[in-house]
């Protein structure tokens with residue numbers, strides 16, 4: 526278990542033991558993992574919770590009357606409590622397990638949206654959304670004729686708050702925004718933006734995929750109506766995620782998928798549905814994954830999310846200073862406050878070519894459009910390189926990155 530030196534610092538020798546994968550090599554060089562915004566590595570505690578479940582405690586949940594099934598059910602339901610505490614949700618039954626942020630947004634679009642919207646109704650999103658918070662709304666635009674309105678962003682990468690309030694009309698039905706951008710790193714002023722939406726009686730969905738692993742989140746303080754995030758970015762397993770929704774909204778929504786586990790009674794004439802959250806968890810769920818997600822959230826809490834935030838902020842500052850000294854390097858996303866996401870391009874060099882050189886130096890970094898093509902277009906670039914930080918990164922990782930960028934410049938330039 527990781528031991529804290531004090532309230533501010535994370536203990537890196539202990540961290541190395543928690544994340545054995547990070548002591549490996551990438552192309553015969555020590556691995557430098559700078560791709561946590563895409564997916565985070567998993568601590569031993571998460572992997573052990575899952576393998577212990579499969580080895581010792583495995584059974585289906587909510588069905589058996591035998592001890593093993595009761596134990597599995599308790600372990601699964603315990604994660605609901607852990608997640609409730611992590612995001613300060615009022616009630617555990619407002620936590621719905623989904624396969625990730627993508628599924629959480631699709632659930633809201635296809636249940637809440639389809640049940641309540643008609644042609645000409647409007648949804649407000651922003652220019653800095655991930656495709657998973659664009660495409661579900663565009664599909665409804667095509668299928669039922671809703672309109673998708675887009676908040677522009679500034680050259681620094683902040684929401685244009687002058688335009689945002691002007692987008693509301695009596696037909697506005699939802700605002701759907703990311704808490705923090707996966708490319709720019711910008712932490713958006715969502716509390717204020719939610720208050721503006723609520724003044725128009727419009728509910729708000731927040732895509733918290735990038736925020737939850739890196740900063741404290743309090744859904745009651747934000748007063749958001751829906752909040753979604755992915756387990757795999759929170760040091761948890763793939764195929765897990767969370768949709769938080771206010772109880773009265775969830776209760777009024779029709780099921781998203783149907784089958785076993787989500788019903789109360791079934792006859793050939795009539796079906797009645799289980800209460801929230803079971804109504805939205807059809808079929809045998811990802812039981813081991815959800816147990817791993819609980820272990821991941823507990824791990825983050827044991828480190829202290831404030832400590833993680835402070836650590837990554839200090840590292841972000843160090844990285845920005847170092848990167849900006851490199852001639853020809855341009856950071857995309859300089860608005861503050863921001864998370865530890867550093868997107869950049871280099872004059873005359875293609876991001877994929879640089880990414881290939883970095884890979885040969887042991888560095889795992891993303892090059893591409895990062896599932897946000899409209900944002901690439903906004904900044905007039907085909908792709909960027911993106912270094913993104915996790916709790917296990919430290920200054921040495923940044924030093925190796927900077928050295929390797931100089932090497933790439935010499936090699937490719």
Ligand code: PMP
Nearest residue numbers: 625626627655657707732734755
């Ligand atoms: N939204 C944001 C802001 C993201 O960064 C991501 C993942 N890159 C997603 C949504 C989609 O998450 P997932 O693929 O885990 O469903």
